[in-house]
Amino acid sequence: MCSIIGYKGQLNVASVLVDSLKRMEYRGYDSVGIATINNGKILVKKDVGRVADVNKSLDLGRMPGHTGIGHTRWATHGGVTDKNAHPHYGCTDRIAIVHNGIIENYRELREELIFLGHIFISDTDSEVIAHLLERYYAEQKNIKKTIIQTCRRLKGTYAFVAAFEDGTICGSRYDEPLIIGSVNNGYFISSDVLGFLEYTDKAVFLENRDIVIVDSETCHIFDLEGNIVNRPITKVAWELAAIDKGKYAHHTLKEIHEQPKIVEKTGTQNLKIQEFCNILTNSKTVLLTGSGTSYHSALIAKHILSKFAKIRAEAIMSSEFQYTFDAIDNTSVLIAISQSGETADVLQSVKAAKQMGARILSIVNNPTSSLARISDSSLSIDCGPEIGVAATKSFTAQLSLIYTIVDRLCKGCLDFEANKASLVDALRQVLDTEIQIHSIAEGLRDARDIYIIGRSIHYAIALEGALKIKELAYIHTEGIAAGELKHGPLALIDRNSYVLLVNPNDIASEDNISSAYEIKARGATIIGISDRPNNVYDIFIKIPSVKSTFYPIIEVLPFQILAYYLALAKNADPDYPRNLAKSVTVK
Ligand code: M6R
Secondary structure (H helix, E strand, C coil): CCEEEEEECCCCHHHHHHHHHHHCHHHCCCEEEEEEEECCEEEEEEEECCHHHHHHHHCHHHCCCCEEEEEEECCCCCCCCCCCCCCEECCCCCEEEEEEEEECCHHHHHHHHHHCCCCCCCCCCCHHHHHHHHHHHHHHCCHHHHHHHHHHHCCEEEEEEEEECCCCEEEEEEECCCEEEEECCEEEEECCHHHCCCCCCEEEECCCCCEEEECCCCEEEECCCCCECCCCEEECCCCHHHHCCCCCCCHHHHHHHCHHHHHHCCCCCHHHHHHHHHHHHCCCEEEEEECHHHHHHHHHHHHHHHHHCCCCEEEEEHHHHHHHCCCCCCCEEEEEEECCCCCHHHHHHHHHHHHCCCEEEEEECCCCCHHHHHCCEEEECCCCCCCCCCCCHHHHHHHHHHHHHHHHHCCCCCCHHHHHHHHHHHHHHHHCCHHHHHHHHHHHCCCCEEEEEECCCHHHHHHHHHHHHHHHHCCEEEEEEHHHHHHCHHHHCCCCCEEEEECCCCCCHHHHHHHHHHHHCCCCEEEEEECCCCCCCCEEEECCCCCHHHHHHHHCHHHHHHHHHHHHHCCCCCCCCCCCCCCCCCC
16 A cells, blocks of 8 residues: 655666655555665655655755665554654664555564664554664674564565665565566666656566565575575566646546547457456356455446356455355356455455465456466456546446456357447547536535435446545445335435436336435435436436446446546545555555
8 A cells, every 4th residue: 555665776866766656656645755875874754745745845856875765655553644654764774664564463573672672763563674674684784684584573464675774775575566677777676667667667576575685786586595586577568658647637537538448449358358258157156356446347247247148156345255255166266356456355355265276367457466467367457557546447447348258258249349439439428528517516515425326237336436426525425226225225315315316228217217206205306317318307417328238337437527526626636535545455
C-alpha cells in the first residue's frame, strides 16, 4: 500500500526520488519522506501530506547526494503524523529504512530491542527493521550478514529498502513486491515499475526472501542462506505517457473517458484466450475471486458463464475465501480477477487454492504482477495504468475480456465481436450524458443516503455503482437487489431517500418498474437509468439500447460519472479518496 523507492547512481538522487514517488503516489499518499546519503551522512526529511506539497514545503528535491531512499505512506500502525512517516532511523542516523507491509511480530521485537537499550521514536511496526539492522550491523559490520539476520527475525509481509551511511542500499521482500530497475551506472529498487520506468524498462522481479545489495559498483541478489541467486531481466512494456492527465482535470475523469477505446481493442490475445478456455472446460469446479470492483466483475462472470457457457461457477470475495472454501482439488480452477495483480486478499486466496491442487487463471492489468506470475495462465485487460484510486476503465476492460472468453466458450453465441462497434458507440453516447449527470450530482450533494437497485446481472452494477459513490463522494450508498426491497430495506425509504434504478430493457425491467412504484409510494426520488423512459422516474438518465446481454458494460458509466461529480461537489479529491490506496497489499 505504501510506495518505496531506492536509487544509487550518478543522477542527483533527490529529484529522481521525488518524481518516482509522484508516479507511485496512488499506492498510498498520507505522508512522504526521503533520505539521501551525502559525504557519509544520512539526511532525512519527511512530513504529512502529498508529495508535491511536502516537496514544496521541505524542498525535498534539493537534498544532496547520489544515493537515497523514499516513501509514500498509507498508515497501518500509528496515526498519520510526521514522526510516523518514513524513512525511519535506528537510534542513530547511520541507517535509515523505508518499508511496505506489516511486521506481525513487531511488538515482541520492539520489546526485545528496548530491553537492549534501543529508543523508538514512532508508533510504526516498520521502525523495528531499522533497529534490527542497527543491532546486527553493530555486531559484525557486514551488511550482507546484517540483512540476512534481520530478515530471519521478521514475521509478516514486507518489502523494505535500507540506506547505510557508507552509501550502500539494500532491500528484501516477503509477499510485497520489490523490483530492481537497472540503468546505466546505477540501480533502482522499487515497489512498482512505475518508480523507474522513466529511466529503464529493464526490471528484475525479486522472489520472496530475496535480498538485494547495491554497493559502490554492483548489484547482487542473495537468498536467505547468503548464496547468490540469478533472477531474469524482464522487459516491461508499460506506456508511461498514459500517466499524464492529458486535457482532463483528474486521472479518474480521463480514465472514464478512455473506456470506449479500451472496449474496442479487447480480445487481441487469441492464443492465450484459447489456453484459458481449454483449462476452464477441462475443470469440474470453477471458482471466481476478486476484491471490490474486481469482485463485481467476478459476479458478472459467474452470471454469464452459467447462462451462456453452461459452466456453473461460484464467485467468492477474496477476503472471505479462506473462511469459505474447502471443496477444492486438482479438478478445480480458480479465476482470480485483479487490476493490480498485487491485492493481498486475492493472492492469499490463490495460494490457498493452489495448495489444494487448483489450477489458477488470472485476469490482471499488469502482466508482470505477482498474481500473473503465480498463475497457470494469465490474461491482461491491457487498459494502461489506472491511476485514479477508483477502478473505472479497468472494470469495463475486465468485463469486455470476460465477455470475449465466454463468447469463445459458447462458440460465438454472444456475437461479442460483431456487437463491439455498436457497444463502443453506446459507450460514447453515455459519456455524452456527462453534463446532465453533473447537474444531477449538484442536486444530490447533500444526500445522506443513496440506494441503487437492480435485478439479475444488474445487481452487480448496483453494487459497483454504490462502491464508486461511497469511495469518491463519502456518501452512504447501498446497492440492493430489487427483489429484496420488500424483505427489509424498504423500511429505510422515505421522502429524503434517493433511489437510482438500473433498469435497461430486458426481462427484469417490468419487475423493476413495480419495485419503483413501491418506492415512489414512500416518497423517495427515483432516478431511472434505462434506454426507455417511464413515468415513475423523477429523473431519467438515458442510455442507448444494446443487445441485452451487454448492458452491464455501458450502464456502469453513469455511476462512475455521478461519483466523480459528487466528489467534486463535496470538495473531495476524486483521484485520491481519503483512507484508501490503489493497491491493497495488506490483509
Ligand atoms: O487491484 P485489484 O483489482 O485487486 O483491487 C481490488 C480492490 O481493492 C479495488 O477494486 C477497489 O475496490 C477499488 N478502489 C474500487 O474502486
